[in-house]
Amino acid sequence: GAGVSQSPRYKVAKRGQDVALRCDPISGHVSLFWYQQALGQGPEFLTYFQNEAQLDKSGLPSDRFFAERPEGSVSTLKIQRTQQEDSAVYLCASSAQPRITGELFFGEGSRLTVL
Amino acid sequence: AQSVTQLDSQVPVFEEAPVELRCNYSSSVSVYLFWYVQYPNQGLQLLLKYLSGSTLVKGINGFEAEFNKSQTSFHLRKPSVHISDTAEYFCAVIAFKAAGNKLTFGGGTRVLVKP
Numbered sequence: 001g002a003g004v005s006q007s008p009r010y011k012v013a014k015r016g017q018d019v020a021l022r023c024d025p026i027s028g029h030v031s032l033f034w035y036q037q038a039l040g041q042g043p044e045f046l047t048y049f050q051n052e053a054q055l056d057k058s059g060l061p062s063d064r065f066f067a068e069r070p071e072g073s074v075s076t077l078k079i080q081r082t083q084q085e086d087s088a089v090y091l092c093a094s095s096a097q098p099r100i101t102g103e104l105f106f107g108e109g110s111r112l113t114v115l
Numbered sequence: 116a117q118s119v120t121q122l123d124s125q126v127p128v129f130e131e132a133p134v135e136l137r138c139n140y141s142s143s144v145s146v147y148l149f150w151y152v153q154y155p156n157q158g159l160q161l162l163l164k165y166l167s168g169s170t171l172v173k174g175i176n177g178f179e180a181e182f183n184k185s186q187t188s189f190h191l192r193k194p195s196v197h198i199s200d201t202a203e204y205f206c207a208v209i210a211f212k213a214a215g216n217k218l219t220f221g222g223g224t225r226v227l228v229k230p
Contacts (some may be wrong), residue, residue, distance in 0.1 A: 003158075004158065027227045029166065033218075035220075040222075040223075041222055041223070042119075042121075042205050042207075042221050042222045042223050043159070043205070043218035044220075045217045045219070048217075056217070059217075081127075089121075091158070091159070093159075099219070100209060100216045100218065101147070101209075102147050102149050102164065102207065102209045102218045103149075103161055103164065104159075104161070104218065105158075106151075106158035106159040106160065107158050108156070108157060108158045109158065
């Protein structure tokens, strides 16, 4: 596609529910990143994929967070048993480079509100 | 560990006035530096980058930034702002180290251009 597409744009979940957030990167982009942006803060790194391989998941805040990219294109970030502190905008970014260069194309984000 | 500090959370400025957004980073190794901009209801987009070479880098929309290694700074400037420059600006750094590289963002500076 022309840009990075994320869905849903907005999600309201009750505490304890599971949520899944989808990212469709720019076609052919090898690298894919997930970031979490809390209100009034800068984006915080969650995880990084090179094709289907998850090379870095050091930023995932707990084992309730899980990300996958099974075919090396679309990625899903899953949050189990959501908590109020999970409320944030989840940003997906992609890059044509197979290594981390910092030149990322971002989607508009998925805003998660946990009640 | 690397970190990025944006000293001003908000900067109000009148149209056609100059603006400077301050960014300092901490790292003991070589770095790449970036400024990203987030317009209202849009994803982050790359404004400019410093990888190597000239310490003065020019980006889109008339912005420029200067890398100062001794002061570990990468301040962003524009000599004359427009209403359309109203946005949030994020400084980011990659510090290269054997353990892996991440793009780390500062907390952001919200620029409000007034007529």
